């Protein structure tokens with residue numbers, strides 16, 4: 001097991017180096033002189049030169065790449081061109097709201113979607129099934145910001161039950177924290193509930209026709225254990241895969257949601273950084289998300305081995 | 314003592330192209346501790362009969378009529394809840410497909426122990442201990458190790474032994490074995506049948522052995538019913554059936570059994586298809602005798618009037634118009 005984890009981690013090193021290379025060369029994909037772009041229209045030549053030097057643009061590419069990589073490996077992601085603060089500090093400040101939003105969205109989506117999909121499969125072709133599938137289509141097709149504005153209008157503005165906007169850190173109390181995240185995570189969940197419920201249904205329908213389900217029934221087991229133990233465990237591999245993909249996709253969704261609900265998270269940080277061409281911040285965030293993505297995939301591979309004894313590591 | 318009495322069982326399936334008359338009038342009785350073999354070609358309704366007894370057919374498409382009296386109760390009238398207390402507890406079942414009938418993601422111990430915990434309320438630990446005993450009972454070597462293994466780590470024969478262990482875990486009064494050996498190698502087939510016979514001696518459970526191979530029936534069954542196109546065409550004590558088969562179909566089946574010692578190669582097609590002709594479609598009602606189209610003795614009466622199952626001698630019934638008119642001549 002440990003052996004497997006170590007091997008998997010080592011095998012991600014080339015991927016991460018490639019990602020780092022890509023992230024680092026972002027600055028070269030931008031048209032024009034990066035230093036001039038960053039400095040803006042009114043900047044003087046001296047100011048542009050200062051930025052060029054601070055970014056190290058005067059040195060050869062690979063020399064700078066390895067220098068930068070060395071810094072990154074020591075936890076130094078550089079300094080924001082705009083605020084002059086270390087990128088790690090900036091990200092650190094913004095990490096809690098985004099992580100909280102993502103965790104809450106995933107927990108909410110999975111707890112709603114998996115039972116829905118299981119029930120839809122068990123009652124295939126009935127009105128329950130059709131209701132769940134209709135719900136899934138709506139979840140898919142209505143954009144996050146629309147759901148977000150509707151929810152916020154109904155629950156925050158009309159009913160006054162939840163805060164309209166903003167984020168309350170966990171340190172300031174669990175209830176305010178939960179309340180501030182509820183609407184954003186519900187809004188963000190729509191797509192994932194739809195996605196996970198659909199795949200759960202499809203996978204369960206396939207499993208429910210298998211011989212071992214008939215065996216389980218022949219033992220006298222009830223619907224509950226048959227669906228949630230015998231069937232769901234077999235159906236879980238595609239479900240876990242989709243949840244994993246969902247978490248990766250959440251990153252994009254978080255940006256929109258953080259904007260709608262004015263949550264000071266990574267999504268907002270990166271949007272602002274892009275608008276200001278604050279390359280060190282963009283690089284830092286992309287690198288962080290890539291690392292997150294790799295780790296999520298590792299976790300998913302580990303979960304596979306726990307769920308299915310036939311998967312070897 | 315009579316354990317099971319099936320009378321005029323009928324099982325029809327609804328389908329897009331109309332009804333499938335999978336079982337059309339099957340009747341038989343089974344005494345406590347005895348073995349009944351149900352024999353017939355592929356598609357004759359053997360599995361549907363056993364699934365009807367277990368109440369495992371999809372209620373949305375399957376319609377049962379007649380009666381299945383087990384321990385004094387008509388199973389066809391019981392609720393799903395009541396049936397759940399019988400399944401796996403009073404009636405155990407072993408299926409035709411050992412490779413796919415066990416859950417691939419649950420350990421062997423879990424799958425055996427589950428039944429014990431459900432019906433006998435055993436603790437996790439007690440169920441495990443008992444499951445190890447059961448593995449030993451079905452002759453699985455190193456049961457303490459095997460108990461934590463998963464089905465993919467076991468051979469086909471071992472999986473079928475595990476299935477038997479599951480079916481027998483709660484010491485059921487009735488074990489239904491639906492072609493338990495068809496998917497196995499010849500040598501393993503013999504071992505599994507020996508095991509079943511052995512276990513019956515020890516536990517006194519009654520067995521319904523479903524097979525399309527009359528050859529395996531001789532040493533294990535007390536009585537045999539022969540099914541054709543969803544009907545019982547003949548029922549007799551095993552020795553009687555071998556010695557004096559009355560239905561032309563039964564005779565055809567007996568004629569296809571290879572002589573003792575001439576072992577069958579694995580993968581060889583079912584010998585029963587050597588009777589010329591085809592099973593009639595189950596989608597249309599059959600007028601007259603279902604076997605008439607393939608029967609070399611058939612007369613006009615056979616095509617116009619369906620024969621009923623009639624007792625011809627002590628414990629020997631047959632559904633054939635010509636049965637006492639010297640067909641065997």
Ligand SMILES: Nc1ncnc2c1ncn2[C@@H]1O[C@H](COP(=O)(O)OP(=O)(O)OP(=O)(O)O)[C@@H](O)[C@H]1O
Nearest residue numbers: 326333335354355356357358359360361362525595
């Ligand atoms: N769920 C179902 N819906 C419709 N028809 C079915 C269904 N199950 C079985 N049948 C039909 O009923 C008939 C009897 O099937 P059954 O499985 O009982 O045959 P069998 O005697 O067990 O044959 P085999 O030796 O191949 O196992 C077949 O023609 C089959 O196609």
Ligand SMILES: [Mg+2]
Nearest residue numbers: 359360409491
């Ligand atoms: Mg069958």
